Amino acid sequence: MKPFIFSTTKSIISEIGAINRIADICATLDILKPLIITDQGIVDVGLIQPLDTAFKKVDRKYFCFDQVVADPPEHTVLAAVAFAKEVEADGIIGFGGGSSLDTAKLVALLANSDEQLADIYGVDAIRGKRLPLILIPTTAGTGSEVTPIAIVTTGDTTKAGVVSSVLLPDIALLDASLTLGLPSHVTAATGIDAMVHAIEAYTSAIKKNPYSDLLAKQALTLLSHNIVEATFNGSNVEARQAMLLGACLAGQAFANAPVAAVHALAYPLGGHFHIPHGLSNALVLVQVMNFNLSHCAPLYAELAPSITDTISLDGSDKQIAQALIDFIADLIKQLNLPVSLAAMGIAENDIRALAKDAMLQTRLLVNNPKPVTLEDVQEIYRQAHQGTD
Structure with a gap:
């Protein structure tokens, strides 16, 4: 260890x-x-x-x-x-x-x-x-x-x-x-933000550790099982409390096993287009997870039972991990969050500038389970622009 x-x-x-x-x-x-x-x-x-x-x-x-x-x-x-x-x-x-x-x-x-x-x-x-x-x-x-x-x-x-x-x-x-007064779109976006913290902590390349792993899994259980209820029935204070605790546990996890490429690509979206941070993460999460799949399918497969019981665990790690990514993509749509950069008014010719800024986030990119190049980032943004996986 x-x-x-x-x-x-x-x-x-x-x-x-x-x-x-x-x-x-x-x-x-x-x-x-x-x-x-x-x-x-x-x-x-x-x-x-x-x-x-x-x-x-x-x-x-x-x-x-x-x-x-x-x-x-x-x-x-x-x-x-x-x-x-x-x-x-x-x-x-x-x-x-x-x-x-x-x-x-x-x-x-x-x-x-x-x-x-x-x-x-x-x-x-x-x-x-x-x-x-x-x-x-x-x-x-x-x-x-x-x-x-x-x-x-x-x-x-x-x-x-x-x-x-x-x-x-x-x-x-x-x-x-x-x-209790949070609008549904804010509840959804901040909840996905917390889920990103837990997912990236669990797959963090450098400081991943047993404590952060335990916290990330428990955070994802609380968040994934309450985010829809908290979003569409905002008066449910128990669901709200579960979301708060889940976000806190995810925060403890990533404070010790730092976040990576999702956040690195999200920051330029906020800096250039003033997109709220949680929504910025949601807009690139699925694409980054697909990019990382070749290097951390076993870790994604380990997270699947914490997030949903709808995924069969009989397949290979890659199959389970892909099913998890598909589940998260569907969850983002279910929460009525935007699913493409184009929907946020970002043009294709903005991608190169965004990618250059993302590559400056070296303190985050070093934590990514798969090395990231400028060309990789541009391709991820291109996929996120169209909302494709």
């Missing part, structure tokens, strides 16, 4: 209604002046109300920075850091989707140290200590609440990541009551 290191969030609370105890949870970390990092949409739909009620009940003052946007640019992160310092926050609560949680991680660090954002991009470049940090996802997809990664938009089409165990929060709080 290869040696490995497994790191994750210190404490995970999975409980419907746990948000009502947020003041008590803050007290366990000695947070007396919490700063909530979120986005305006969360505030507008009233999702922040349970936090407001809980803090007012104990006469606890809190602050809120609600200017996070999707794919947060550097200036947004720095504005949040400046606000945290101005109000002298002694703890940070990230509340929302992956962008809010990623921003909260960086605010917790930079509001408590002299480090500069530009100096901490990359792996293990952080030297300082962060403020106490609680992360509360309101979507079941990114797993950011248990990953040591924060992604920042650095240019018109470029992003950079900060990767360090320092960014793992003290507490991740999973409460499905916060996801």
